[in-house]
Amino acid sequence: MAGLMNGEHVDIYVNGKLRPAHSRTRIPVVNPADEQEFALIPDGDKDDVCAAVEAAREAFEKSGWPQLPPSKRANHLHKLARAIEKRAEQLGAIVTAQIGMPLTISVLSNGVGTSRYYDYYAELADQLEVESERFGHGLRTIVRREPVGVAGLIVPWNGPQGAIAWKLAPALAAGCTTVIKPSPEASLDSYLLAEALDEAGIPPGVVNIVFGGRETGSLLACHPGVDKVSFTGSTRAGRQVALACAERFARLTLELGGKSGALLLDDADLNTFLPLVASTCIPFSGQICHALTRVIAPRARYEEVVDGIAAKIAGLVVGHPLDPATQVGPLVARRQRDRVEEYIASGCREGARVVTGGGRPEGLDAGYYIQPTVFRDVDSAMSIAQQEIFGPVISVIPYDNDEEALAICNGTTYGLGGAVFTSNPQRGMAIARRIAAGVVGINRYTLHIDAPFGGVKGSGLGRELGPEGLATFLETKSILPPS
Structure with a gap:
């Protein structure tokens, strides 16, 4: 070798x-x-x-x-x-x-x-x-x-x-x-x-x-x-x-490409969702096409959702990929890091706020590293909510009712994946059937070898x-x- x-x-x-x-x-x-x-x-x-x-x-x-x-x-x-x-x-x-x-x-x-x-x-x-x-x-x-x-x-x-x-x-x-x-x-x-x-x-x-x-x-x-x-x-x-x-x-x-959404209904159990944030929202430093990079959260529970996601993301270990403790490694190339940094800057310019991350990690001067980043106060029309970033950036978008949540979830040019989190499986199935995507999970999100994978729209x-x-x-x- x-x-x-x-x-x-x-x-x-x-x-x-x-x-x-x-x-x-x-x-x-x-x-x-x-x-x-x-x-x-x-x-x-x-x-x-x-x-x-x-x-x-x-x-x-x-x-x-x-x-x-x-x-x-x-x-x-x-x-x-x-x-x-x-x-x-x-x-x-x-x-x-x-x-x-x-x-x-x-x-x-x-x-x-x-x-x-x-x-x-x-x-x-x-x-x-x-x-x-x-x-x-x-x-x-x-x-x-x-x-x-x-x-x-x-x-x-x-x-x-x-x-x-x-x-x-x-x-x-x-x-x-x-x-x-x-x-x-x-x-x-x-x-x-x-x-x-x-x-x-x-x-x-x-x-x-x-x-x-x-x-x-x-x-x-x-x-x-x-x-x-x-x-x-x-x-x-x-x-x-x-x-x-x-x-x-x-x-x-x-x-x-994809811009998949994790749709948290108002009865979602955060103890089910939050342990999945790292593996489903920013797997491999967010460089996965079906990552759930948008979290669509009920406005009445917005603060606890944002705080919970931020705590999970801030606790991830960013480091050298050969270190067994590392959970988030570098991005693949300089151009990719530049791209992600520009999206982070555009999110700030358009009025979203960084809750955690947003820059390069300390102590890693060589390598294409970027801190896992969570944005709050994201409007669905913003670039960070519409375009595929392909980096460790999560946008948390508030909604007021189920119809608005579905409109946000389906309101991009993409349609690769999605997930619904709820304490009511029947309600989750009804929402999942209306999400315009090739793969939709309910209270979980993974790809199954026996099940077809692919997208709709772009x-x-x-x-x-x-x-x-x-x-x-x-x-x-x-x-x-x-x-």
């Missing part, structure tokens, strides 16, 4: 082998905990993308992977899960060095937390019915489900191996071949993924990995040899990917996880046999 953590990396992974990238341009990898550059990765060009797509196309047509019985593909997925688990410590250390995720979380989320997605889709592959018969109106039809083809998987930096697994596991289960384009901030861990793929016996060309920045991702999304694109990233970038796919009617899944198209995540990599064909 020492070699991955230092120096210039020149290879991409194509057709089952590491090979030098055609591009000679390199992207620096910077440790956000100390601002030190420690590695370089290739910034893939058109030739690199074309080589990877051509390898995936060749494998789709000639490797036999799409024709394997799903149960055989499942065996490879289980092997891949074990190979990932074996590398959990290495993956965690590399991810932490790249993006500043606290090490204890990183090892879990990029090791065992990732392997379970491969196991899950292996189980779904075992159950996959490729052909079924339908009878009706005197006719018989065979309905066949086939892999969509070559899938381009463009993934973000915040939890890189998990993000890859959400896409790669169902794509492989379906019988697709793939090209992965990791984020430039978190690419080094994918060299270990390549090792795991080899160990699992995935045939050459079925999975290819091209490193690079935004232009590399654009080249992949636009490539005529890519039949399906699965993209996770910002809403702005998602629009560009959608336009590129529309040109050739390529299949598309978009998991984009938060994306399509769903990942669950059987729905597998279905997005399958095409349906109707065959009318002779009578």
